[in-house]
Amino acid sequence: MKNWFYIIFSIVLTTSALSSCSDGYKTNAHSDLIVQRLTCSAEENKGDLFQCHEKSFFNGLQRSADYSHTGNYSCKTNKSAPYAFTVEFRNVKKGELIHAEIWFKSAKPSKVGNVIISDNKTVQYDSNCFTAKTEGEWTLMTNTFKAIKDYDVVKVYGLNSTNSDIYFDDASIVRMSSTPKPPVTDSTLRIYIPPHQFSLLDSFLTEGRKEMILRKEFKKYVKGFILQKGDSTPVKLRLKGDWTDHLKTDKYSLRIKTSGNNAYNGLKSFSIQNPETRGMMLEWYIHQICAEEDLLTTRYDFVNVEINGEIKGAYALEEHFDKQLLEARNRREGPIVKLDEEGLWQLNYDLETKPRKVLSPAFMSSTILPFKKNRTHKSATLHEQFLVAQSNLNKYKNLESDPNNYVNLEAFAKYIAILDLGNVDHAQAWHNQRQYYNPVTAKLEPILYDCFQDKQHITGRRLFYLVDEVLTERRPTNLNLALLRDVNFRDFYLSYIQKLGSVDYI
Numbered sequence: 121m122k123n124w125f126y127i128i129f130s131i132v133l134t135t136s137a138l139s140s141c142s143d144g145y146k147t148n149a150h151s152d153l154i155v156q157r158l159t160c161s162a163e164e165n166k167g168d169l170f171q172c173h174e175k176s177f178f179n180g181l182q183r184s185a186d187y188s189h190t191g192n193y194s195c196k197t198n199k200s201a202p203y204a205f206t207v208e209f210r211n212v213k214k215g216e217l218i219h220a221e222i223w224f225k226s227a228k229p230s231k232v233g234n235v236i237i238s239d240n241k242t243v244q245y246d247s248n249c250f251t252a253k254t255e256g257e258w259t260l261m262t263n264t265f266k267a268i269k270d271y272d273v274v275k276v277y278g279l280n281s282t283n284s285d286i287y288f289d290d291a292s293i294v295r296m297s298s299t300p301k302p303p304v305t306d307s308t309l310r311i312y313i314p315p316h317q318f319s320l321l322d323s324f325l326t327e328g329r330k331e332m333i334l335r336k337e338f339k340k341y342v343k344g345f346i347l348q349k350g351d352s353t354p355v356k357l358r359l360k361g362d363w364t365d366h367l368k369t370d371k372y373s374l375r376i377k378t379s380g381n382n383a384y385n386g387l388k389s390f391s392i393q394n395p396e397t398r399g400m401m402l403e404w405y406i407h408q409i410c411a412e413e414d415l416l417t418t419r420y421d422f423v424n425v426e427i428n429g430e431i432k433g434a435y436a437l438e439e440h441f442d443k444q445l446l447e448a449r450n451r452r453e454g455p456i457v458k459l460d461e462e463g464l465w466q467l468n469y470d471l472e473t474k475p476r477k478v479l480s481p482a483f484m485s486s487t488i489l490p491f492k493k494n495r496t497h498k499s500a501t502l503h504e505q506f507l508v509a510q511s512n513l514n515k516y517k518n519l520e521s522d523p524n525n526y527v528n529l530e531a532f533a534k535y536i537a538i539l540d541l542g543n544v545d546h547a548q549a550w551h552n553q554r555q556y557y558n559p560v561t562a563k564l565e566p567i568l569y570d571c572f573q574d575k576q577h578i579t580g581r582r583l584f585y586l587v588d589e590v591l592t593e594r595r596p597t598n599l600n601l602a603l604l605r606d607v608n609f610r611d612f613y614l615s616y617i618q619k620l621g622s623v624d625y626i
């Protein structure tokens with residue numbers, strides 16, 4: 121099952137990589153940004169250097185006539201000589217981009233060569249190494265590196281991390297002064313933040329980047345506008361995210377709320393974030409499965425973003441928790457609830473910053489909150505429904521038996537099966553779960569979101585990862601334990617695992 125899922129992800133990721141990277145660098149569309157363009161085959165070597173037109177590449181002593189992609193030679197690698205076509209770039213400045221492509225052929229089809237871009241100390245964007253295309257027994261691997269600071273040296277090389285022979289050939293590397301920006305079109309999300317408001321947001325951004333956790337005081341709203349088709353829509357914006365990885369690049373994450381009766385593409389509130397914070401295309405793919413299976417999920421797509429005239433590039437846009445989410449999935453309006461996670465982030469902050477490590481019961485002390493609190497409590501109907509939803513979520517939190525009395529078992533079984541298909545446990549953490557109270561059934565339904573999963577970890581996890589926790593009960597914060605003890609839930613769960621994991625479905 122994992123292999124099929126990985127293949128589908130690879131197809132989606134490859135399509136993205138080719139359309140956004142490879143094709144662009146092979147044309148002159150961004151020629152004004154190109155600092156260096158290097159190509160090298162293994163046809164000529166002098167000692168340990170491959171002699172190429174623009175610059176010499178290392179590992180020339182590994183030239184081999186066994187196989188070649190073009191010409192007569194390639195660079196042979198193995199356990200004792202794992203590197204191929206190594207080249208160094210000096211004085212790489214913050215914001216520069218390096219895109220590398222190298223062909224490889226493995227003596228064993230199951231063994232894969234990689235393209236690595238490293239700053240000599242840590243590897244940046246290793247998960248951006250994609251299979252771009254194949255020609256016979258040869259495969260093209262690509263990787264893209266964007267410098268997040270200045271570097272003295274950045275190395276690019278092919279890597280064989282296996283015990284088998286792998287041959288590399290025809291390396292092509294482009295160094296650019298900055299990331300190519302897509303043009304502004306009618307579909308671009310254009311945001312304008314007045315100078316005094318932007319200065320305030322920028323101060324939150326500067327202070328937030330100094331810490332690991334984005335604290336509440338840095339999440340205050342500022343005023344701005346969305347510009348579309350000659351009109352301006354007033355909005356409120358704030359920094360978004362729990363961990364400050366959401367702030368580490370110039371594509372920082374924002375929560376955006378429209379004012380009054382205004383909306384943006386039918387959304388009253390939504391978030392935009394660097395696609396890298398959600399595993400690039402992986403999150404999007406899970407959302408498509410949810411939509412097909414009629415499971416509640418946030419609408420999730422990609423959009424080109426401009427802020428105060430500066431093109432930021434592609435962002436992931438995700439709907440926030442409002443009645444429009446329910447309407448889009450043909451559900452009647454009802455409360456959306458969660459467990460308050462403020463105590464958890466305060467605990468994490470204290471553990472990082474204070475000398476005495478004092479644990480607090482963040483989960484057990486968490487209260488149940490509704491989204492759109494003012495609207496919920498002002499409406500007699502919604503307030504009454506919230507009280508029932510609160511009671512149901514308390515039962516779910518306390519692992520009470522007979523879960524069919526307070527949750528929709530089939531919906532939860534489908535929810536966990538989809539997450540298990542993608543080896544996504546992040547969305548099942550107690551502080552990431554969101555529940556909708558369905559006033560028709562008087563039960564909770566899960567809303568799937570934040571199902572981030574890094575591509576390189578997909579094959580490292582296992583299905584049924586909760587089963588050992590049911591047996592040992594070693595994680596009392598696992599909200600799904602009561603479900604997995606229920607025989608009816610297990611029947612639903614296994615039926616969906618069989619459906620979703622079948623070759624026909626994939």
